[in-house]
Every structure is written in structure tokens, then in C-alpha cells.
Amino acid sequence: MTKPILELNDIHTNVTTADGQSIEILKGLNLKINSGDFITVIGTNGAGKSTLFNTIAGTLKPNSGSISHLGNDITKLSEEKRSKFIARVFQDPKLGTAPRMTVVENMLLATKRGEHRFLIPRKLKQNLPYFEELAKSMNNGLENRLTTFVSNLSGGQRQALSFLMATLKRPDILLLDEHTAALDPHTSQNLLAATDERIQKDNLTALMITHHMEDALKYGNRLLVLKSGQVVADYKEEEKKKLHLEDLYNFFED
């Protein structure tokens, strides 16, 4: 039996609110993620979806519980070190890219995700054809704006770039934090389709938070429902295929 790619055991995580209060958001969460899982994650606001991602990525440290990656305990590992095997696309297009750097400069940064960076000249020119090809795969004209400052891109292009940056060096785990929520419906569907294609093609392990129940059903082979900081439902493969929208809406009542 191979070890799960990521395992969370009895995780309790607190979040500090704007007025300085510390509130427990994750309350004994357990989760095993196997290689090749494409998990959609749903839940009400405050259920702990983003806190779960922050805990996995290492932005937040849990108060108790343990996290392991392929059997190795990574609970105390910093966010920077975890980036070696975890990549993330944020909800806000502004969070995932460097605005005063060009598209290709951003991509070049991402080729070194989780690696040491040395005082050796960057290799921008050599990578241009590769970056252009990647940009074309997003079908949104990004390939024509390779030397544009990212601050001048549209939200859709900027988010497509974030997605490329998270996947161009294959991560063990890809975290998609409502990565299409800030986009218009058409752009959002385009990016979701590109996301799905990429995950299938590279056989990536991914978690995707979404507030669209249709998308939660349509994509992935596993579906998690979070409520009050715990996993209250976990549907896999055939179980997930049998789900209907009503089944999901029921979780949001009361």
C-alpha cells in the first residue's frame, strides 16, 4: 500500500481576526489525499476551506495535529520549504503574480519554485519558446503579452498566468483556492476547462475550492464537504458520480 501523498491528522487551527481575537476554525480535521485525487471542496463561508489550504500550504501553523507528506512529518516545515511540493493559485488574481515584473519574468520565477536561488544570471531568453508555448495553451491571448508588465494584464490573463506558474514545475499537490471566483462567467469557464485538462494530462493531485455546486460535481473524482471545521462528507469516484445538485444544497440548509 503506497503512502498517501498528504495526510492530515486531527488538525486544529486558529485564525486571528481583525480585532485580535483568536478563533478556532479547523476543529479536529482528518483527511487523506492519494496520488491522482482531484478533489473539489465545498462548504459555507467560515467552514474552514481557506484555513484548510493555509494549513496545508504552511501559511498557518496548526495548534495541534500533524501533517505528513508521503509519510514524512511536515507539520513544522515552513511555507517556503513546502513550496517544493505544494503549489497554490489564490482567489485574488493580484496575489499570485508580481505586478512590476513581466509575464515571462514571473514564469521564470516559478521554474525555480522551492529551489535555492543563486547569484547566477537568469535564463530568460533560453526559456522564451517554452514560455510562449505554455501561454498559448491557456487560449486567452497571453502569448501576445509575454513582455508586458503583469499589472497591465486583464484579471483573466493574470489568473491564467498564476495557474501556469503553479503547474509549470509539477507539484505533488496543487491547491486551487476559488481560483476562478474573481472572473466573469465566460473567462471563468475557460480557465476551469484549461485547469481540468492540465490536471488530467499531467495526472496532478489537486484540491479545488468552489462555491459553484455545478462545478463541484462536474470536475474531479472526489468531493469534500466542510462544515464547522470538519469534513462532514467525502464522496469518491462512483459515489460522487451519483450525486445531484440537491444533495449538495442540503448541506447548506439550517
Next chain:
Amino acid sequence: MNLIVSSIGQGLLWALLGLGLYLTFRILNFADMTVEGTFPLGAAVAVTAISRGVDPYIATFLALLAGMTAGLVTGLLYTKGKIPVLLAGILTMTGIYSVNLRIMGKSNISLLGKKTIFSNTFLESLPQYFDSIVVGIIVIAIITILLIFFLNTDYGQGFIATGDNPTMARSIGIHTDSMVIVGLMVSNGLVAVCGSLIAQSNGYADINMGIGTIVIALASIIIGEVVFGELSLNQRLVAITLGSIIYRLILLAVLQLGFSTNDLNLISSIVLAICMMIPQLENMFHLKKTFVKGGRAND
């Protein structure tokens, strides 16, 4: 004519201050007050060392190390101590004042009759004030080339990303805390070297010579941006030196109008305030947009 030559020489020597501050102010995106302390620190260290018989080049190198140490202190206060960066800089700057007095033992040391890096048969054979120009060009050229090289390495790109978007930088494995510390060390190291050069050029170090240095540094950076508009990163580094020279010429013009040297700090602040208000004034009077702050047009 002599006054113009002297202003250009001063502009070149002082440009190092702008280059140092650029790393923190424009790239890491914060105002580092430490420089008000590291500038006289560099002067104090170099002048004290020279007056005790140390070789001027070694003395200048000691100034560099002292400045880097000051940057390290601010960096640790900010990243590890979680003190807001502005306050961290002010704390270090305030502390350095006492350190400078300890180093010098009094508030003013003269270099009269001592060898400095300007005491060189070639430099002494030049017409008056040309020694500053030659030393300035050499130092600025070396530092500008090193900075361009640094910023175009994998490490340097991570440094730029840290200032641009720390959340994203951490998520791709850039140690933003170490980047900030390194940035502060290099920046303050350069500022201290600038202080040591100015002291050697003037022939003395004074405990109060740091007052207003951050304004002078910002003026070089911002005049460069206002005059030369949108530039690439490499070009922007060169624009700082030109901005520094223009700033000195503005001061010269103002002094020619009959103002006294006692008014210089007030004038510096007014010049900088006007330059920083230009985008606002352009909006107010619907003028053509000529100024883009650090290339952040749509941010």
C-alpha cells in the same frame, strides 16, 4: 564654471546614497530611516580609522561593513522582532547616533594632513573639483554594474519579487525575510560607503552630517524618475545618478539666488515635495501623464 564642476562631482559622489536607498525604497517598497544613521556611521568609521593611520581603502571597506551591520540590525528588528519597518529604522538610526559619538569620541574629526582615497598623485594633478568627478564616476560605474548584474540573477529576481508581492514570493519558496535582511544590509552598506567618501572629500566627519540624507536620496531617485519617465530597471539605476547631479545643480541655482547654506534642508524638502506631488498636480490640471511611479501604472 567651478561651481558647476563641483556640483557635478558632489552629485556623482552622493548618487551612491540614491542607489543604496533604491534597493529598499523602490524594490522592497518601504522607506528605510536607518540611512540617516548609517551615512554618518560610514563617515565616522572611515575618518576615525584614517586618523589613526589605517589605509583609506581599508577604512572605506570598514565603513561598508559597519553600514551592513546597521542594516542587519534593522532587518532583524523588522523580520524577526515584527517591529514596523519605519519604526525599526528609526530605532536603529537613533541608536547609531550614540555609536557614532563613541567611535569618534567627539562630535567632529578633521582629516587635515591625513591620506584619503583622494590623496593620489593622478587625482591631485587634476584641476580643482575634478577629483570628485573621477572617483564618483569610477565608484558609480562599478556599483551600478554590480547592481544590474545582481538584479538580473535568479537570486536578484527573487529579491525583486519579494518587494513586489511577498505573498506570492513565499508561495514559490522565496525566503522573503532573508531577502529583506540582505536588501537592508547591501543598501546600508552602500550608504555608509557614500558617507565615508563624502567625509573624505570634505576632509572631516561631523556627528550631524546624517540629517536630511533620506530626503537627498529620495530626491535623486524621484528627480530621475520625473525627468526620464518610464524606464527599464537597468536604465532607472542610471537615472538615479543623473537625478543626483540634477539635484545638486538645483541646489546650486537656489544658492545663487541668494539663499544661505542654512536653508539647504528646507530647500531639499521643498524640491522633493514638489517632485512627489507632480502626479497629483498633473491630475489636477489634466496635464499629460509623464510620471509613472516605479512602473505601477494600473496597480
